[in-house]
Amino acid sequence: MPPARHSIAVASGKGGVGKSTVALNLALAFRDRGARVGLLDADFYGPDIPLMVNLKRDSMLERWDFWRGGEVRLDPVEQYGLKLMSVGFLLGERQSLPFNAMSLVMALRQFTDGTDWGDLDFLVIDLPPGTADLQEQVTQVLQLSGAVIVVGPQDAAHLDAKRVVELFQLRRVPVLGGVENMSGLVCPHCGETIDVFPRVADDRSLWTLGVRLLATLPIDPAIVGNGRGPLLVSAPESEQAERFRALASEVAAALN
Numbered sequence: 001m002p003p004a005r006h007s008i009a010v011a012s013g014k015g016g017v018g019k020s021t022v023a024l025n026l027a028l029a030f031r032d033r034g035a036r037v038g039l040l041d042a043d044f045y046g047p048d049i050p051l052m053v054n055l056k057r058d059s060m061l062e063r064w065d066f067w068r069g070g071e072v073r074l075d076p077v078e079q080y081g082l083k084l085m086s087v088g089f090l091l092g093e094r095q096s097l098p099f100n101a102m103s104l105v106m107a108l109r110q111f112t113d114g115t116d117w118g119d120l121d122f123l124v125i126d127l128p129p130g131t132a133d134l135q136e137q138v139t140q141v142l143q144l145s146g147a148v149i150v151v152g153p154q155d156a157a158h159l160d161a162k163r164v165v166e167l168f169q170l171r172r173v174p175v176l177g178g179v180e181n182m183s184g185l186v187c188p189h190c191g192e193t194i195d196v197f198p199r200v201a202d203d204r205s206l207w208t209l210g211v212r213l214l215a216t217l218p219i220d221p222a223i224v225g226n227g228r229g230p231l232l233v234s235a236p237e238s239e240q241a242e243r244f245r246a247l248a249s250e251v252a253a254a255l256n
């Protein structure tokens with residue numbers, strides 16, 4: 001049984017384009033619509049969600065001995081009204097993960113079937129960068145309702161995003177649309193938008209595949225959070241927060 005009515009993967013192919021930022025704020029925007037929401041951090045090698053929600057847990061690793069065959073059930077961690085699961089809650093901050101591809105799959109199963117999520121309307125899954133093993137596994141372990149693709153305004157980001165779209169299409173996961181993040185910088189002095197990166201040629205962009213643009217988000221220091229929590233918590237009245245809520249409406253509409 002899938003833990004949620006709708007499981008939505010946030011993917012990009014490329015790293016550093018804002019997957020975790022979008023996944024977390026999208027989850028919070030669903031929460032604001034009154035939904036019960038979980039966020040699964042599937043980035044096992046770079047689990048950033050605990051940092052982004054101002055939480056860390058040390059030494060839970062001993063409970064997590066599934067590779068020895070023990071049946072372990074985990075409870076998600078709650079913060080800001082979300083249910084969260086991340087390997088970052090189980091590792092110390094300086095611990096790395098001695099995992100190979102096989103154990104990643106087991107970890108993914110532990111975080112889905114082996115976790116007591118309760119009844120959820122939405123489970124948002126923050127995928128790691130890449131267009132290979134784990135992305136593929138997620139489509140097999142979870143019955144995804146759809147995927148949201150995040151790109152930066154760079155050629156390489158669009159290139160990798162197109163690969164991830166292909167992967168979802170092969171697995172018959174509906175691609176709900178895309179988000180262009182870091183799309184220009186609004187000058188705090190004059191208010192004009194500066195294109196920090198050269199524009200991606202239309203025929204090379206993700207949008208040529210027919211992926212619908214659901215939201216654009218500019219570069220904005222407020223989005224980083226800086227220890228004050230995610231944008232929807234630190235600045236819920238801001239213009240950028242409104243963009244995340246509009247994104248959640250678009251995603252909800254695309255699901256129906």
Ligand SMILES: Nc1ncnc2c1ncn2[C@@H]1O[C@H](COP(=O)(O)OP(=O)(O)O)[C@@H](O)[C@H]1O
Nearest residue numbers: 015016017018019020021182218219220223224
């Ligand atoms: N629109 C934005 N404006 C400013 N900083 C951003 C924006 N989106 C993401 N960031 C920052 O960029 C970095 C990478 O974002 P992150 O969400 O971790 O990307 P990914 O999960 O794709 O690796 C983080 O430090 C994040 O706070």
Ligand SMILES: [Mg+2]
Nearest residue numbers: 019020043048
């Ligand atoms: Mg990330």
